Amino acid sequence: MDRIHITGGAPLNGTIPISGAKNAALPLMIASLLTGETLELINVPRLADIAALTRILGNHGVDHMVVGKRPGQTTETGQTVRLTASNVIDTTAPYELVSTMRASFWVIAPLLARFGEAKVSLPGGCAIGTRPVDLLIMALEKLGAEIEIDAGYVVAKTKNGLRGAPIDFPKVTVGGTHVALMAAALAYGTTVIDNAAREPEVVDLAECLIKMGARIEGAGTSRIVVEGVARLGGARHEVLPDRIETGTYAMAVAMTGGDVSLVNTRTDLLASALETLSATGAEVSDIPGGIRVRRNGGGISPVDVTTDPFPGFPTDLQAQFMALMTLAKGQSRIRETIFENRFMHVQELARLGAKIRLDGDLAVVEGVERLKGAPVMATDLRASVSLVIGALAAEGETQINRVYHLDRGFEALEAKLARCGAQIERVRA
Ligand SMILES: CC(=O)N[C@H]1[C@@H](OP(=O)(O)OP(=O)(O)OC[C@H]2O[C@@H](n3ccc(=O)[nH]c3=O)[C@H](O)[C@@H]2O)O[C@H](CO)[C@@H](O)[C@@H]1O
Ligand SMILES: C=C(OP(=O)(O)O)C(=O)O
Numbered sequence: 001m002d003r004i005h006i007t008g009g010a011p012l013n014g015t016i017p018i019s020g021a022k023n024a025a026l027p028l029m030i031a032s033l034l035t036g037e038t039l040e041l042i043n044v045p046r047l048a049d050i051a052a053l054t055r056i057l058g059n060h061g062v063d064h065m066v067v068g069k070r071p072g073q074t075t076e077t078g079q080t081v082r083l084t085a086s087n088v089i090d091t092t093a094p095y096e097l098v099s100t101m102r103a104s105f106w107v108i109a110p111l112l113a114r115f116g117e118a119k120v121s122l123p124g125g126c127a128i129g130t131r132p133v134d135l136l137i138m139a140l141e142k143l144g145a146e147i148e149i150d151a152g153y154v155v156a157k158t159k160n161g162l163r164g165a166p167i168d169f170p171k172v173t174v175g176g177t178h179v180a181l182m183a184a185a186l187a188y189g190t191t192v193i194d195n196a197a198r199e200p201e202v203v204d205l206a207e208c209l210i211k212m213g214a215r216i217e218g219a220g221t222s223r224i225v226v227e228g229v230a231r232l233g234g235a236r237h238e239v240l241p242d243r244i245e246t247g248t249y250a251m252a253v254a255m256t257g258g259d260v261s262l263v264n265t266r267t268d269l270l271a272s273a274l275e276t277l278s279a280t281g282a283e284v285s286d287i288p289g290g291i292r293v294r295r296n297g298g299g300i301s302p303v304d305v306t307t308d309p310f311p312g313f314p315t316d317l318q319a320q321f322m323a324l325m326t327l328a329k330g331q332s333r334i335r336e337t338i339f340e341n342r343f344m345h346v347q348e349l350a351r352l353g354a355k356i357r358l359d360g361d362l363a364v365v366e367g368v369e370r371l372k373g374a375p376v377m378a379t380d381l382r383a384s385v386s387l388v389i390g391a392l393a394a395e396g397e398t399q400i401n402r403v404y405h406l407d408r409g410f411e412a413l414e415a416k417l418a419r420c421g422a423q424i425e426r427v428r429a
Contacts, residue, residue, distance in 0.1 A: 037234030
């Protein structure tokens with residue numbers, strides 16, 4: 001298994017191009033199943049999760065073609081892909097494929113809406129909590145699907161097609177909202193989704209569906225109204241920038257010090273995280289096409305955060321922010337409200353010398369003077385990158401094991417950081 005070696009202590013200076021968002025690209029690729037025409041997606045990141053979904057779509061019979069980079073793009077990141085589901089041969093998504101990644105479960109919605117049947121294995125994904133799919137199933141049942149769970153598979157059928165209906169989510173769910181949107185787009189009649197997720201990735205999916213011919217209003221608010229249409233067509237859509245990757249590098253700079261321009265991204269995608277970062281003493285400013293983050297000297301101020309659905313502080317940046325707080329001048333309190341088991345980075349950050357106490361959903365971080373490199377283990381995607389951030393600021397060498405977690409969600413991580421002066425290398429097994 002590959003390892004990453006980091007020798008910490010150098011500030012980060014330079015420019016980091018931000019990739020397309022993994023969490024937008026995945027539902028967008030899945031939306032290709034809604035039509036027999038070609039969906040062209042620009043700025044799709046090259047990631048293990050994207051490759052895994054490509055395999056899953058391929059198994060259904062979706063034709064996948066990589067046609068190039070984004071216009072004007074000079075880096076090795078991002079690609080333009082064409083997906084054509086004109087010859088779907090199989091509506092089953094098997095355990096071997098779906099168990100590697102949670103988002104793959106969402107294929108259930110377009111398969112059911114377009115073909116009237118789907119059999120999809122219960123999903124896997126980051127081990128950050130129990131992560132049930134009851135609300136996704138509830139949404140499909142509201143639209144008239146008949147669903148049973150049999151031998152680890154969710155088997156969904158509809159006799160005369162899906163029918164629009166009110167869907168009121170008791171809890172904000174990103175995946176549930178994606179599924180409801182895709183299914184309702186091809187349902188007969190009107191669907192009103194209440195307590196919908198407002199995440200930018202939901203808006204991106206809705207915008208792409210609208211280009212494909214869907215009638216959707218209100219995406220980005222907590223009430224989305226979908227007027228079903230009989231068929232959807234092809235479209236061309238650029239994946240929005242990855243706000244979690246943006247926030248991750250912003251936190252790295254705030255921790256190591258330096259001056260980095262994050263380009264191909266937008267402040268409005270992560271306003272709450274950037275506000276929090278400013279409160280720690282980092283200078284955050286808008287630049288054309290991106291965000292500049294600076295910290296030259298001065299201590300890191302402790303700031304308390306609570307994770308929340310968008311527009312709140314994202315759970316996917318909680319681990320990275322905790323890494324930053326380990327060097328703050330005082331105590332900070334970080335509350336995780338979305339996932340019940342998303343503190344696996346705590347014991348690994350402790351190996352670097354961090355002082356963190358856990359009390360249920362609360363982590364109390366006592367800032368220390370310095371961190372010291374050590375061997376650590378990546379446990380899930382965002383936890384692993386918090387170790388990268390910690391290691392960049394620590395004295396001496398850190399070895400990060402199990403880096404396949406990082407490869408799920410961070411495109412060209414070592415290259416992007418090395419170009420800004422980080423001493424980071426991958427040791428291939
Ligand atoms: C691929 C992708 O986009 N993943 C993101 C997506 O995950 P994902 O879509 O899985 O997360 P959800 O928003 O659905 O989960 C939010 C909460 O609702 C719960 N829940 C969800 C569905 C359900 O049927 N029943 C239920 O109880 C979950 O356990 C969790 O406590 O949103 C999360 C919350 O922003 C992010 O951390 C993930 O990175
Ligand atoms: C938790 C994440 O992904 P997934 O939902 O695929 O596990 C993530 O992107 O941080």
